[in-house]
Structure formats: structure tokens, C-alpha cells
Amino acid sequence: MLRFLTAGESHGPALTAIVEGMVAGLPISASYINEQLARRQGGYGRGGRMKIEKDQVQFLSGVRGGSTTGSPITMQISNKDWINWSEIMAAGSEAKLAERTVSRPRPGHADLAGAIKYNHQDIRNVLERSSARETAARVAVGTVARRLLEELGITVLGFVQRIGSVEAALVENLQPKELQAKASQSQLLCPDSQVEAAMMQEIDRAKEQGDSLGGVFEIRAYGLPVGLGSHVHWDRKLDSRLAGALMGIQAIKGVEIGLGFAAAALPGSQVHDEIVYSPDQGFYRQTNGAGGIEGGISNGEPVVVRAAMKPIPTLYKPLLSVDIKTKEPFAASVERSDVCAVPAACVVGEAVVAWELAVAMIEKFGGDSLEEIKDRVQNWQHRIRQV
Ligand SMILES: Cc1cc2nc3c(=O)[nH]c(=O)nc-3n(C[C@H](O)[C@H](O)[C@H](O)COP(=O)(O)O)c2cc1C
Numbered sequence: 001m002l003r004f005l006t007a008g009e010s011h012g013p014a015l016t017a018i019v020e021g022m023v024a025g026l027p028i029s030a031s032y033i034n035e036q037l038a039r040r041q042g043g044y045g046r047g048g049r050m051k052i053e054k055d056q057v058q059f060l061s062g063v064r065g066g067s068t069t070g071s072p073i074t075m076q077i078s079n080k081d082w083i084n085w086s087e088i089m090a091a092g093s094e095a096k097l098a099e100r101t102v103s104r105p106r107p108g109h110a111d112l113a114g115a116i117k118y119n120h121q122d123i124r125n126v127l128e129r130s131s132a133r134e135t136a137a138r139v140a141v142g143t144v145a146r147r148l149l150e151e152l153g154i155t156v157l158g159f160v161q162r163i164g165s166v167e168a169a170l171v172e173n174l175q176p177k178e179l180q181a182k183a184s185q186s187q188l189l190c191p192d193s194q195v196e197a198a199m200m201q202e203i204d205r206a207k208e209q210g211d212s213l214g215g216v217f218e219i220r221a222y223g224l225p226v227g228l229g230s231h232v233h234w235d236r237k238l239d240s241r242l243a244g245a246l247m248g249i250q251a252i253k254g255v256e257i258g259l260g261f262a263a264a265a266l267p268g269s270q271v272h273d274e275i276v277y278s279p280d281q282g283f284y285r286q287t288n289g290a291g292g293i294e295g296g297i298s299n300g301e302p303v304v305v306r307a308a309m310k311p312i313p314t315l316y317k318p319l320l321s322v323d324i325k326t327k328e329p330f331a332a333s334v335e336r337s338d339v340c341a342v343p344a345a346c347v348v349g350e351a352v353v354a355w356e357l358a359v360a361m362i363e364k365f366g367g368d369s370l371e372e373i374k375d376r377v378q379n380w381q382h383r384i385r386q387v
């Protein structure tokens with residue numbers, strides 16, 4: 001079984017992740033993970049914090065000589081900003097802490113619900129962990145999974161489809177490599193360069209008005225075998241697991257698989273993918289409305305999922321809230337915040353999808369070393385050709 005945990009506060013010394021159950025013999029380097037961490041830090045519309053951080057992973061266990069050993073993999077990413085917060089974050093200096101207690105909850109963030117739930121007078125005890133800073137650790141974890149998928153012939157890519165009211169044109173005709181190349185040339189991870197300019201203007205406008213923006217990103221996975229997940233129980237369904245992983249990203253409020261919500265408005269004849277067969281390809285589809293999953297099982301077509309991110313809650317244009325100490329209403333003032341973080345969330349989306357797919361691969365094929373799982377996947381691919 002493949003599993004992970006993350007720990008760490010946004011302004012604490014570091015983020016830590018432990019990955020357990022990864023096969024031995026998987027070649028992996030810090031620079032491979034750092035590339036994805038840098039992608040997550042990018043994107044037009046991010047705030048001052050991203051000028052301070054330069055995320056780099058350090059392996060503390062589970063990797064020797066450039067390969068996994070089969071033991072738990074511990075990864076650490078330092079927070080450069082910690083030095084500026086170490087006094088506030090330190091336990092013990094009660095008087096100083098009292099001065100800097102956060103008692104003003106931001107609408108749309110975890111502040112008020114978290115403070116009530118955990119009986120905290122200082123909202124900092126909530127915001128430090130609810131912050132999407134934690135997603136740096138999840139990208140490191142998901143990138144270990146991505147490395148395994150690559151070895152097994154599976155590619156995961158993502159792109160931004162919408163920022164606020166600006167939507168990219170359909171990209172259905174682009175081949176995966178072209179799609180990936182176009183998205184990676186764009187600061188916003190948008191494969192449509194004309195639309196990218198309009199998206200940037202939308203972000204500039206929101207910033208001028210002290211407002212924030214959300215959007216939609218799409219993740220695709222190519223090269224998956226038929227048979228991941230299962231129809232037999234709700235929590236084994238691959239679509240349910242992917243949706244859960246994506247909804248687990250801060251600020252994600254909706255997930256679609258394949259045609260998603262659009263399928264509800266169409267007749268069945270325009271939604272379901274007709275089944276065809278050729279001796280070369282076996283069973284396949286000429287359309288992919290199902291987004292590569294039927295009955296909770298991968299059907300061999302690319303997996304296609306989309307996620308909707310709400311606008312960032314911390315606004316320069318303050319919303320009404322109530323101080324938890326004085327019970328007086330206030331209009332919040334903001335020191336710094338992202339205006340839009342959809343491209344960053346897209347990179348996190350790729351990571352969590354890669355993770356869930358790696359979990360499903362290890363669950364189906366097992367094996368303790370890379371060689372063993374590779375053999376098993378090859379056998380399966382051969383076997384299903386005979387069906
Ligand atoms: C990559 C990323 C960056 C974010 N940056 C900010 C930010 O700068 N300010 C902010 O208030 N919220 C930011 N958020 C959103 C909050 O973390 C999120 O809204 C909050 O944790 C509450 O969770 P919920 O929106 O899922 O209910 C960001 C989210 C992501 C994924």
C-alpha cells in the first residue's frame with residue numbers, strides 16, 4: 001500500500017512529507033522534484049511570498065545513490081520566510097505573542113470555523129496549517145509518484161482552461177506533447193497564447209480593484225492500462241478517488257470527469273463512447289466523453305479531469321467580518337496575498353492525480369521493486385490484448 005503524510009506550518013521552519021510503500025529501485029533526484037516545485041511557485045498574479053521562497057527538496061531518508069530503497073522516503077522543504085516569523089512562531093514568549101494574536105477572521109478562509117472547532121483564541125494556530133503553503137509538500141509527494149508513472153509509460157499533464165471570466169478555446173485537437181509544450185511556454189499554463197493575454201489583463205484588473213480571481217484547470221493522464229479502480233465498492237472507484245484528491249486541494253470547489261456537468265444536458269447518444277475493435281489496438285473508443293473511466297474503472301482512454309478553484313479569500317478590498325475577541329465588526333487590511341493562484345493549483349492538481357494513479361497502479365500490480373511492477377504491467381498489457 002502506498003501512503004503519505006505531510007506536516008509543517010506556513011511560516012514554520014520547514015514542510016515535511018513521508019511517502020511509504022514506494023517500490024525500491026526507482027531512480028529519483030532532488031532536481032527532478034525541484035523542477036515541479038518551481039512550476040508550482042510560478043504563475044502571474046502571485047503575491048510577495050513567492051519572491052521570498054525558492055523551494056528545494058531535501059531527502060532525509062529512503063533514497064540512496066539516486067534510487068529509492070523501499071524504506072519510507074522523508075522529504076523536507078525549508079521555509080525561507082521563517083526567519084522573519086521565528087519570534088511569532090516560537091512558543092514561550094507569551095507577551096510578544098499576545099501583541100501579535102490574530103483575532104480577525106477572513107471570510108472564505110478556514111479562520112473562523114477552525115478557531116471555533118479547535119477552541120483557539122489566536123487564529124494563527126489555524127491559518128498556519130490551512131494555508132496552501134502545504135501544497136509544496138504535496139507536489140514533492142506527487143512528483144515521486146509521477147516518476148513511477150513515467151517508468152510505467154504513463155504521462156500526466158495539466159493546463160489552465162479558465163481565469164475568472166476568460167476561457168481558453170477548445171484544445172481537443174492538440175496532441176499531448178503539443179499541449180504540454182504550449183502550456184509550459186505560458187506563465188499561466190494556458191495553451192492558448194491569445195487567451196493568455198486576456199487572462200493577464202483580467203488578473204491586472206482584479207488586482208487594481210483589490211479583488212481576487214479563481215478559475216478552472218484540466219489534468220490528463222495518458223498511457224493508463226485498463227482496469228485501475230473498481231466498480232464493486234464506492235471507495236474503490238477511480239473517479240471517486242480522483243475527485244476526492246482534487247477536492248482536497250485548498251480552494252477547489254468543483255471537479256468534473258470527462259464531459260462532467262455538460263453530460264447532464266445532452267442525450268445519451270451524444271455522451272457515451274461507442275466501442276470499436278482492431279487486432280492492433282484491441283478495444284478502443286473514438287470519443288472520450290467518459291474521461292477514461294467507466295464504472296469507476298480506467299477503460300484505457302486518457303483520463304480527463306477538471307477542477308474549479310474559487311477566488312482567493314484574502315482581499316485587498318476588505319469584506320465585512322467580526323473580531324473574535326471584541327465581537328466588533330471590522331473591514332480587514334491585508335499585508336500581502338495572491339490575487340490568482342490557478343496555475344499553481346494546476347501543478348498541485350497534476351501532483352495529486354499522479355499520486356492517486358500511482359496508488360491505483362501499485363494496488364493492482366503490486367511488487368516491491370521497479371523491475372517487478374514493470375514485469376507485471378507488461379504481462380497485463382499482453383494479457384488484455386488476448387481478450
Ligand atoms: C496555490 C494556492 C495558493 C493560495 N494562495 C492564497 C493566498 O495567497 N491567500 C489566501 O487567502 N488564500 C490562498 N489560497 C486559498 C486558501 O488556501 C483556501 O481558500 C483556504 O485554505 C480555505 O480552504 P477552502 O477554500 O478549500 O475552503 C491559495 C490556494 C492555493 C491552492
Ligand SMILES: C=C(O[C@@H]1CC(C(=O)O)=C[C@@H](OP(=O)(O)O)[C@H]1O)C(=O)O
Nearest residue numbers: 047049050130131132133136336337338
Ligand atoms: C506560501 C504559499 O502560498 C500561500 C498560501 C496562502 C493561503 O492562505 O493559502 C497565503 C499566502 O501566504 P502568506 O500569507 O505567507 O503570504 C500564500 O503565499 C505557497 O504557495 O508556497
